[in-house]
Structures are given as structure tokens and as C-alpha cells.
Amino acid sequence: MRTDIKKGLVLATITGLASPMPPPCNSSKDICLNGSSVTIPINGEIANLTTSTLQVTFRARNGTNLRLSNGLQTSDQVAADSPKIENGKATWNLPTRNCTVTAYGQNGRLVVTLSQPDGSNVTWPITGGGVDNKYQSLQYPRGPGRNIPLRDEFWNQGTEGPEKSGTGGDMIIPGNGNNNLDVAVNFMMPFWGYSAGEGRGSAYILPEDIGTKVNHKSVNGSLQTSFTHSFSRKQNTTSYTVIFEITDGSPLASAFSYRRYLQENNKLMRLKDKIAALSDTSRLLGAFHAYCFGVDGCSADSMKKLANAGIKKLWVGYDQESIPQDAVKQAQGQGYIVGPYDTYANGQPSNESDSHVAKWPGNAYPEQCITLYNGKQKLGFGQRGCYMSTQAQALAEPSTGNLAARLNSTTSNGVLSYFLDVDAASEFFTDFSESHGQNMMMDRKNRLDRMLKISKKFVLGSEDSHGWANGVVSYSHGTLTQMDNRFFGALLGVKEVYGGYKPDGGPDMFFKPISLPKNFATTMFDMSYMIPLTEAVLHDSVVNVDRWDVPLHKFPAVEKQRILQNMLYNVPAMLAINGTVIEEKGQQIAKYQNFFQPLHETGALLPLTKFEYLTQDKMLQRTEFGNGDLVLTANFAGEKLGGLEGMCVAAKIRDVEAKLCV
Template structure:
């Protein structure tokens, strides 16, 4: 008798108009059915008797042959890009699809396979574009994912996306195993949101075989999907824990349980740092941007270290400007001697070039090819570190702007090579200077080369928008016009309705990123969207930090500190002592305790857990009272209640 775990192959003929054939692969967990007339798949999860179907036909490809051998189903397609699909059913309730074609064949973007639809509206799509969001499949307003992989303006930060039922049990996820020339798109069809992979050319060609794997779940919901991805991506990208990384960079210990600070103007003095210390702010990472004056006093980092603080600076090596097409003077001894984004006369040498011979351009400038910039990194860092002995650099944009192809023959890069070169640039900072790095957003292709990510807590696609750009309104986020004191960093505003509905809504926010990376990457809010920027919801941002085990972020000038000093201190006291206890832990699980999602629980690998109450009323949990807008921690089976 065959072992029950061996794959059972069933070939079933079902006759209909055109003599269609239904091909089936089956094992103890999953049955795959393929209709060679409609060219649609369906997947039966035998463990829960749930069927996931393709409701839309495959676009732009014509099936010409179907064959079956052992554990594979092989489909051959003709069309603009002739290709072969090999479908393999694994023992882990997963189905891998590999697309094989002539590597030299020209191609354009194409979506395959087409989306699997939710059986009904009682499901969520798991959006992995930032920290994580549960988007109801019948939602009609949230912006769709349509950007390139690793692009914060509409792509995903991780190379997976999923779907779960509203009981957080059954579901499926798709992991793109070859993510560099691929992306996910979401779309609305038949009144429901679905998603599918889109394959992109590599330098205009097919280039290499493409793979996507679908995992099916009969229990565990979004937590199980995150843990499946964690198991895959940590091995794939050589991710290590913060504790392991700290062996090489001991200064990381000062980051655990620290508030992340950007300081401006008069807050860039050691007296200000001493005031924070005297106020009970014991652990903080101080960062400052050398594009803005005044610079701190020479030796500032050493003074901060003497106070026990972590020290670093903002940096950026992605943006060129038209001024860089000519030579201009940079005063290497002046007040802007370490100015970022200043590359006199180097525009053509540094710029990444697209297939049309043009640069990649957005509102912040033209994209630098990462293969060109290392000599300029070294030149500036060598000078800067003589005056300021940083422990870390925050590298802006690299993890947030997606990957680009460069067609310049002197430094040609595929998207994969672009990603590899970014990692080499991060490793340069580690290897040459002994400094660890962080970055904007949290694209996971960098692995453990970057260990803190500013902006993942901000669900920014519903933060950006016309409301916050309208000067004179209560929603205006500010601007950069004042060099020493940009209002976008330091002013207070009111959250727009869209922000309240999605970005800060406890009903639909979910810590997908933390369930994968909590013990490897420290995340926070964006620097223009810190805990304090919208005072009316400051308390809620703090609660999310506590619940997810993520760092608070403050952007401070002296006036902002003075105006809200009491609240800053209370915020620190609520969040940071807790983070110091669980900062190295894996986030093992998260759940909604109540049906309205206003009471939520997180459990960490040390056994510690926290329960947060977002409601305006006190609640009782396991016999303990949790105050309105409060939380309670459980450590060694003991509980502590907090406001």
C-alpha cells in the first residue's frame, strides 16, 4: 500500500462542449483542477473543504498543449511570449508555478496566473505595502497596489500578499520567488478585490525562469501566513536577529527600547540632550540631517555617547539635480560642508539611464545608479567621521523607491544587480567604518544589511494626499522652506478622514511586517508623521507602538519639546521600558480579542504579552481591568496595568 503522504495523481476526463478535459493533481492536503477549455485553475483545500477559483480567464496567452508526468502538470502556451508552465504540488499544502521561456525572447509586462477570487465578501486581502493592512475584499476606496516591487508609493515591501477569511482561519498567500522583475497588482472585479503577479522584462528580455508559490491554509489566518513567509525569507535573504547582529555592532544595544529622534535647529545642542536625559529620556537615537543648518558642535557624537545615547546621521545617495550637470563650488570648510545631494559636474557620470536613454525622475530629483556612487560615499564619510563619530547612518530612499534598470554601458545593471549593488553600498558602511545602517521604509531585499526602518508604521498611501498639501488648512503637514527649522518636521496638524479610516484604524491595521521581522528590524513612523505630529491621536500611535513592539519617532526642535514636554515624557515612559523588555523578541502572535477589534493582544517569544484597549471605556481581560486608551503587560504570569 502506498504511503499516504505520497502524491496521488488523478487524471479525470470531464466531457462538455469542445470536449474539455479536467486535469487534476491531488495529495492529502490540496487538489488542483485545471480546465483546459476555460484555461482556469481551482484549488480545493481538503482540510477545510474550501475551494479557491480563478474567476477571470488567463489574458493574452493561448493554451496549445497539456501534459502530465508524476507530480507535475505542464502547460504550453503560445502568444506574444510563448512559454511553458510547470505546476508542482508539494507536501506542504503549496503549489509552485514555474514559467519557462526562451531567455532571449523579448517581452512586455504580463500577468500570470490570473487572480484567485474570494468565495464571498467575508474575506480580507492582506496588503503588505507597509506594516500591514486588512482590506475587506468589498472595499471600494482603498488605493490598489499597482507599483513596482519595493516601491512605497504603490508596491509591496515584502514579496508576498495574501487573503484570509474574517474569522482569521482559512486563506492563501502567494510568494514571488523571483521578485526583482515582478510585482503584485490588486484589482476590483465582480465587486471584490483580488491580486495577481505581473512579470516584467529583464533588460527587455525574458531573461530567466520565473516562479511564484501559492500556500494554502486551513487555520491560522494572517499569523500563519506571516510565519510561512518568515521561514522562507529569512533563509532566502540571510536574515539574522538583532541579537546576532549586535555581536558585530555592540552599539545596537543602545537602540533597543530607544526613541528615534531627528533634531533640528536649537535642539542640536548637547544642552538639549542633557535636558532630555534629566527628564527621564534614558535611551534615544539622535539623528540629524547635514542638508540643514546649524550643524552640531564638532565632537557632538562623543558627548552624546558619554550620556549613553545612540548617535548617527541622515544620509542619501539616490538623488541628483540639474545643478549637478555643471561644476559649482562646495565649501568644504563652510556651514554646509557635508551637504547631501551635492555632486558638482557629475550628473551624467552618476545618473541611472532607462532604455530610452533618459534618467529616472521624480519630484525629488534624478536617480543615481548605485554602482557609481561608492567613491563619493567614501570621500564624504571620511571627512565627516573625523568631526562626528557616528555609530549609524540612516540611508534615505534606497528601500523605498523600488529597483531600476540602468542602461548606461559603463555601469549597466539589471534590477537584481541594482538591489545587489545597494546591498554592497550598505555593506561598505559596515565593513569600512564599522557602522550599522537603517533606512526609509522596509523593502526586505536588503536582508540584515539594514536593521531599522523609519516609515513602516505609517500606512503612507492614505497619509499622502491633497489634504495635507493644502497650506492654510488644519490638515497641512508643512513644507521645507525654512532650512534650519522646516515646518514639515515640527508643526502639528489634524489627521484627515482618510488617514483616520485606514492609516490609524485599529479595526484594519495588522502587524504583518512585525510578525516576520520584529527580532531583526526595528520599525517606526515616518519622520514627517511622528508620534506627536497629530496631537489628537498621539495616544493611539503610542498604543500601536506598544502593541507591535515598535519604536516611537520624534522630530524635535526646542519649541516642540517645550510645548509638549509633559506628553513626550509620558509617551516615553509608556512605550520604551516595555520595548527594552521585548526588543530582541520574535513577535509570535497577534489577535483581536474583541469583535470590534478595540482590544488586541500580542505575544512575544520571551513569553511576555501585552493587551491594548483602544476603546473609550475600561474593559476586563482575564480578570484584569484595562483602562480606556490603556494597556496591560503580562510578564512571568504577572500583570501590570498602564494608562
């Protein structure tokens, strides 16, 4: 492993090697052994890593300490061999755990890697509440991003123990079964951070998130977040790395750290480069997103009516088998971009399938179904059919051409875009089939490979696209939605409440307005708990939008707030349209889209560089993009704040100013 002390990065790896005591050293300049700890200089601070417990503490120039992680849980603590220090890297062994540790500094960060035998696990790092009382708030990339005060009563409800059922929400509810969650699925990207006050905070990165789960609990009324990694030879997770960094404690500091990390590793592809490779990608700039339904919503005449209402740019999607070629031609001829909904994830018997996307030629179903450990098929979405194995599909493709045929057929009406559901959503599967077995990393690679092929021909989007897919997708549906894990069972899954897929021309799921229960309104839409972490990493790479089943008009009580958030974060609104919506809301939509278009045409190609709260109640917020090229200020309160009227957003594009009130 390469080490560069001049850049100040620290890496810890467990190796099992015993070594003589290292010579004395100057801990402000050299990595060295200090009693039972390894000390590593990083950007003028000293990182201290206790060799037996892996407790991590940073000491600032003024002597102030900040603990970034508690040590291993008591039952996991073991004696450590003396570290070997060589070439700026410390390596030692925890014999009773058969665990190897290596530590070093690089690029201003501390990185710790644990290597253990197959079948073992470790809970570490342990961060936040109960670790250092200076910590004030937690930031993590759930949806657009969370900013949770650690001692907030709402978010600590029900978190005192697994037997208590809380009402707080999101994934910080052990009593509601929302703990022990896969980081790969529940974090848009594998990082998180804390603000500790006085211009100081911490950031954490997992270079590989497969095999790691996140847990939250309340420790004396303060939220603690820990991570449990499973070491598995089958999943290629026998090595576990965590990277630590001291930040300035600002709300977006951890996101900026992760963005730098992606750039350092050439893992961030910017939207301008995607446009250079496929010019039609530029049609996304300034466009709202909408799914059309029914003949009166997806016809050429409807596309004309949308333009006549004043809507200048629009991504139009549909989930029926096709829409008329003249509708596609009309929409794209007036500057829109059209794309079908598709998914390769589900398979059903052709004569019983309830969806055209679940039908596959020949014996693809059931031969390409995922096989579970017990030999049974993995049931598909909604317990229908099966989940298809990406490895089985990849192995069969050279002879069957099923995926290529599906793509050609689905796009034969001339569409320029393609929406491939779930492929970028980070829900990976292990397939125990003898003929097409795969682990989770293989599943991810298969998805990346096939999305890359599509992205060379069509402007590609996917559901809830995670950071690892930024090189292949240009837009993501679901990333802007701040999901509460209970939403699917308690609301979306209850047709009597949320609505189902009928009637055909305007399914209630998309068009029936409903009132959100108070807790869901808080966990999903309270702007005092939301920050643009995901945008701080990916804004100039991926156009992030809401889920299609939570369109703008679904929840009337928060509709105005949501359109302000769209403007503040410089991301499009998601709509569900049919003839009635075009007739009744077309001009309102046009008003919003016309205001948004010049903001997004400028901002979509710029990184989000600053976010701040301008009032103590967090209702007045500001974002900046580029070097102040675009500045947006939104007032989510019902009264005037900072000179801006309530429920208004003020925009400044270089020297041009504008305002929208809703």
C-alpha cells in the same frame, strides 16, 4: 529544479515539451493528470491546476474546495499540450503563448512558474473577490500591514471602473490612478493572503517581485486583486514564479508563511546576530527615535536636557551637514545613539545644489546620472538634479573613492549610526547608459553591496526598508507608516497645508500640527484595518519606525492612538525635537519611553507569534512575542473593554505586569 514530494511543495513551470499521457495514479499520493488538470497532493489536500487556464483550486480532506486563483483572462486562454510527469514534477507547454509551465509540491506549498518570451506579459494569479465567495478579508504588507474586508464599502468606493474617481484610499483606487503599481515598491515584502472563515485561508508568495504589478478592482462589491508580470530579457524576468499555500485563515497566516519561506532559504537575519557582529546595535533596544533641529535641539546641552527629562534611550538623527562633536559625545555617553541623514541617490551641480547631500566631487554629476531610454537624464527628487546610477557609482568607486570619502566625512564627529535614505526602499531604476548600464536587479544588488559595507562599521538604517534588505539594515524609518499614495501630492507636497523646511530651528513640515482629512485618517490610522504583518516577519530582525515627516506630534487627533500602536506592535515612536519640544513635551516623552523600554528590550529579540482581535469592533487587540514572553493588550476605544480602560495598554513581561493610559 529540485522536487521533494515528502515535504509537499508544488511547482509549476511552462517548458514547451510535448509528452505521452502519464499512467493512472492515486491523486492523494502522487502528482498525476486528471482530465484537463494536474493534481498534486499537499499536506493531505489536493491542489488542482487546470493546464490550459492555470486555475488553482485546493480540495480539503472533507471535500471542500477553495479556489486560490481564477484562470487566465479569456483572451489569454489557450490549448495546452499534455503534461509530462517525471520525478514528482509536471511540465507542459501552452503553444500559442510559447509558454512553458512546471508544477510540483514542496514544504507544504504549491509553486507555479511561467516562462515566456521577451516582451510578453501575463495577468495571473487573479485572487480574492469574484474568485471564491468564501473569502472574507485580504491581508497584504503595505506599511505595517493591511487587513481589508473584501466587501467593505469604504475600500470598494470608486473601484468599479477606471473612469470613476473613488474616495476610499490607499492603493485600492483605480479611479485615482493608484492601480498598476509595482509590487517591489508597494508591498514591503512580496506576499499576501486571505481569510476564508472556518479556519481556512490562503497565502501567496512571489520569490521575485521585480517586473510584477498589482491591480485591484471591485467585482460585485468585493475586492479582487490580480498581478501582471512582464517577461523581459533585459530585466532578467523571463521566468515568473508564484507560490500558493493553504493556511488556517488567521490574520497573520500569510506573514508566518513568508517568514518560514525566508528561514528555509537563509534570508532572515535576526537582530541578536546583528548585535553579536556590531555591539552598538544593542543601543536600539528600548530607544525612541528622534530627529533634532536647530542649535537648541542638537547641542550637547539639549542632549543633557533630554536625559534630565527622564528619556533614557534615544536614537538621534539630523539632516544638517553635521552637529557638534561634543553633542554626539554627550548623547552617546548617556546611552543614546546618534546618526546622520545621508543619501547617495541625488546629484546636483555643486554651485546650485540646495542640499549638501546632493553635492559630489569632480564630474560625478552629471556623468553618473541615470540615462533614460530616450537619452535624457532621469530627474532627481523633487525634479531637482538627477537620480544617480548605482552602477555608475560602483564602477567609479575603485578610482574615485567618492562613497568611502562621503562616509568617512559624514561620520567624522564620532557617530555610531548611519541613515542612508532610499537605498532599501525598493525603488529600482534601469539605466540605459552605454558606459554604466544597469537593470533593476543590478540596481538592487549594488544597493545591497554598499549597505553591507556600511553595516559592518555603523548601525545602519534606511527609509521604508523592504524585506530583501533585512540582512544589512538594523532599523527602518517609514515601515510603520501606513501610507496612502495620495498623501504625497495632496498633503506632504502642499507647503501651505503641511508645512515646508522653514524655519531652520523647527521646520513646519515636522513641527506644525495639522488635522488630517477624514479619508486619510481612515486609510493611514484606522486600527480596525491595520495588522502587524511586517512585524510578524521581521520583528526580531529590523526595528521598524514611522517616517520622519510624520512624527508623533504631527497629527494631534491620532497621537494617543499612535503611541498605543507603538506599544502594541513593540516598535519605537518617531519624534521631531528642538528646544521648545524638549521643554514642553520632554516629560511626556519620557513617560512613554520609560514604559516602552523594558518591553522592547525583551521583545525586540523575539518573533511576533500571535495577534488577535478581542472584540468584534476590533478596538481591543492583543499581540504576543516569543512563547508568551511578552503579551501586550491595547484598547483603542474610548470606553472600557475586556476589563481594560479605554486608550490604555496592558503589558505582561513573563510574570511582571504594567499598564499605560494616554
